[in-house]
Amino acid sequence: MFDSFNWGAGVIIVNLILSLAIAIVVAIAIILIALEWQHRNRPGNDLELRAVNWEKTPTEPQRLLLKGEFELCNRTKTLEIMVPEVTAKVKLLSDGSLANTRVNTRIIAAHEATTPRADDYWLAYIVKARHLTRFQVIIDIQSPNLKELQSAWVQIRYVTYGPQGRIPKVRHLVIPMQYPDPQIPPTPRPVEGGGQVFPIRTHLLAQLDDPVEVVQRYVMPHAKPGDIVTMGETPLALIQGRFRHPTEVKPGWVAVRICYFFMPTSSLATACGLQTLVDIVGPVRVFGAFVGGAIGKVLGHPGGFYELAGEQARLIDDVTGTLPPYDQFIVLGPEDPQGVVNRIRQATGLEAAIVDVNDLKAVKILAATSGLSTALVERSLRSNPAGNADERTPLVLIRPESDQSL
Template identity: 55%
Template sequence: MAIDVLLGIVIGIILLVMVLGAIALDLNYRRKPGNHLEFRPGTWAITHQEGDRLHIQGDVELFNATEALEIMVPDVNADATLLSKASVADISCQIDVIAAHDDAPPRPDGYWFPYIIKARHRTHIKLNLHLSGPNLHRLQTLWLRLNYLTYGPGGRIPKTGHIVFPLQYPDADAAPNWLTKDNADVFPVKTHLLTHLDDPVEVIRRYVMPHAQSGDIITIGETPLAIIQGRLRDPITVNPGWLARRLCYWFLPTSSLATACGLQTLIDQVGAPRVFFAFLGGVGLRLLGQRGGFYRLAGEQARLIDDVTGTLPPYDQFIVLGPDNPQAVVDRIQRETGLSAAIVDVNDLQAVKVLAATADLPHRFLEIALRSNPAGNADEQTPVVLIRPRTS
């Protein structure tokens, strides 16, 4: 009898050790970054343009952000989409992908050999694009996808880095078209398609400062600013979890949270517990006759996320988050240009939300000046609005 009891205790201890060991392994796994290889779009420029030929060159970076893990890159290739107001059927696009490792020269035949990126190290990839054909001057935007395979502790994981490069720039010196509003004159400023290559202050210097005067106000849409900051997610990289797949059905079809990927993007930002309890709180407030409780409880990003189709091509293929630290952006604009500034979210329903504004700007003034949405919600490509308050 004593032997049976002792045997039972031993078996119990062994099972407990196995369970605790499995839990420890799982916790250790969850703490590991896996194939944490950061894609950095780098620098891009048109290097030659003549007649029916256009050459574009870029230099992108892959950075191993892990502390102690090596990540291999066995394969890299690229493809591109050209956006234009005319047909692109007669335009050919050749892309050369060239390894630019510090410690190994590229192969002359263009073959990409598997390369090991050590922890906290980086490597570069040069891309040469050769476009040829008629009507190249009508091209508006190049959307390039760099497809690279990562191989490491996380397994064999394909990834894609996106580069959006504008090919047309409007005339910054063109006469402004001022619109008269209740308390101000406003000028929706047309720009090139904004990308990660841009800086908000430089955009303002290029397109706004030629027309601005002392006392004017600059507003920038929250989505264009988020795009400049690179706050985009390819839905392919979003892995909807149990909560996102179930809660998304409870949102209106027009909401950016009505898809599993859109809601998972919010969960990735603020955490599953907050989203779950915001949902329960929102239901409770709805029963008490109060709408919008979920969005108040889930945080600002819940209102700002734009799901697929929410903005201009090619960004309509992405989930766009709200901008990061908009207050710092407007403070910098005022410091470097001398003009007051605000980051706003405006729609065609006369709803104006001021995300951030310099200290001298009353929100009510901005709401009145912008409630007709002078920037538009279609393809106007006017992400900046210059406001000139009336003195009388």
């Protein structure tokens, strides 16, 4: 009887210990899940760098100043983020040699309640929640061939220091320095089946541009009622800042393993190129599109991956996919192209379309104003009058055969 009682008590104690252990494990798991959820949903070092304005001022026949205004904005509600470092690097692109060209870059902080230092030292600064600080970048260019300079590729490198640790970041900006005369008539090209197209040359489009203003500046001096204006999807994406340097892309498990299965010429055949798609639509959708596309290909239905992964899968241009200096970047598809063409028509009265055209006579219309004949646009652009090289003609004016005079 005594032994039986001890055995029963031991079982009870063991059960209590096991129950307590399970409860502790469950509690720890819940705490870890809660911490992970909280971590993923916290903003962390959410400090946004904004380019406010750029000015180009010739000071001497062989000297030019570029002045840029920037803001560092803390978008969090409660967190303080420090900025211990900010530097600027400039790469000039030119039609000629840069052998006798000198570039000097200065960063002048404009922190609240502080006096800018004469030595241009960046004083580490705390940006409080929902506040911002400002600074100015001054680029002093001295060159005997200023007129040959095409653009300045500016890299603003800064460090955020806060809840996520010390995170280096970079913001890329392209500043155009050559502007063609918008009054020079473009050269017309005949269209098979009737009509004409006019490739419109512009400056190197960048984030400081607005697509409507670009059309007003370069197209409207030559447009007539009934004309149609088209803009390439890549130039529009560049204006919208939808490009990423490969150093900013961190390929994950899906991108590293699946990229090998794409054709070598595809923009998704590199881990960074495919990762940009993963970052847009998520790894689950990309993996599912890969599996579904593979099954569809076996069943005689190629192209299933792009149908399942979404429109952005077809629009990504990997490194080397566009003109310098954007050839160093992965360019995404544009955002809200329908809204852009609607704005163009409202401001100019012209029918408009955002298009993706290549030298293989493939024309894809991403967005078009209502009532526009897509068949006419496709026929007019089949020869790719804008080109895929360094023509710098992102706009094409289409004139139907009813009126072909400029």
